[in-house]
Amino acid sequence: MSLARELIVDGIVDHAERHSIIKPYVMSHGTLECRNLRETRKFYEEFLGLECVRHALPAMAVRCGLKFHIVCVEVGDSVHPLNVLNHWGVDVESVAKVDEAHAAALKHQEQYKIKQVMKPVSQHGVYSFYLEDLDHNWWEVQHIPGFQHEDMFDFGDRFSSDQDVKLGDLKELDIKNSA
Numbered sequence: 666m667s668l669a670r671e672l673i674v675d676g677i678v679d680h681a682e683r684h685s686i687i688k689p690y691v692m693s694h695g696t697l698e699c700r701n702l703r704e705t706r707k708f709y710e711e712f713l714g715l716e717c718v719r720h721a722l723p724a725m726a727v728r729c730g731l732k733f734h735i736v737c738v739e740v741g742d743s744v745h746p747l748n749v750l751n752h753w754g755v756d757v758e759s760v761a762k763v764d765e766a767h768a769a770a771l772k773h774q775e776q777y778k779i780k781q782v783m784k785p786v787s788q789h790g791v792y793s794f795y796l797e798d799l800d801h802n803w804w805e806v807q808h809i810p811g812f813q814h815e816d817m818f819d820f821g822d823r824f825s826s827d828q829d830v831k832l833g834d835l836k837e838l839d840i841k842n843s844a
Contacts, residue, residue, distance in 0.1 A: 668758055669730040672812045676731060694726075694734045697753070699800040702739045708777045708798060709737075712769070713755060729755060749783075749795050752803035759808055760792050766806045767794045 680690075699705035702725055709715040709727055717737075719725040728734040735753065757763055763785055770782045778799035785794040793807030 667730075673731070692733070694736055695753075696736045696738060697800075697802050698740045698744045699737050699802075700739070700741060700744045702737070704778070705737060705739075705798075705800055708779075712773060712777050713804065715755075744800050746801040747803060749797070749803045752795060752805050754793075754805040754807055756812075757806060757808050763792050763794065763806055763808045770794075770796050770806075 702719065702723075706717050706719075706725060709717050713729075715727050715729045717725050717727050724736055724738045726734045727737055757766060767782065767785050770779055773779070774782060779796055780799065780801065781795075781797040783795045785792060791807040791809040793805050795803055795805050797803050
């Protein structure tokens, strides 16, 4: 049995009654940009361990462990740099695996054109590090005991939707911990 099947007993979430205008039954995908599909696919498959299929001339679908995918679209030099707050997360099975992934990112940084590798830290309930890939997309390699998705939603809102965020509230997401 795969670790994903072991940790994620039921991958379906039933919606409570919604009063929204649109009533989707699933969030199916996201989109990101890349400069060159060939180079990006090599990084995604060989380094990140993601599954890729090229379903269109300028795009490929990317997934890992769940029936949710990212569409990666080749835009050449029009790629938009992003901030670390815009990142994709991949989970590994232990703290040691995070440290191994971090060491591998530093070792293979030039080979895969990784722009930045931040130091591993314990924050927001996980042990992780961030890296900026060849296309300015950010990835968080993290370990959390169990499956984080459950905790995110099971406890419900911890703050009122009326509360405003102040710049100082983002301190735990400080991006100055690069290696």
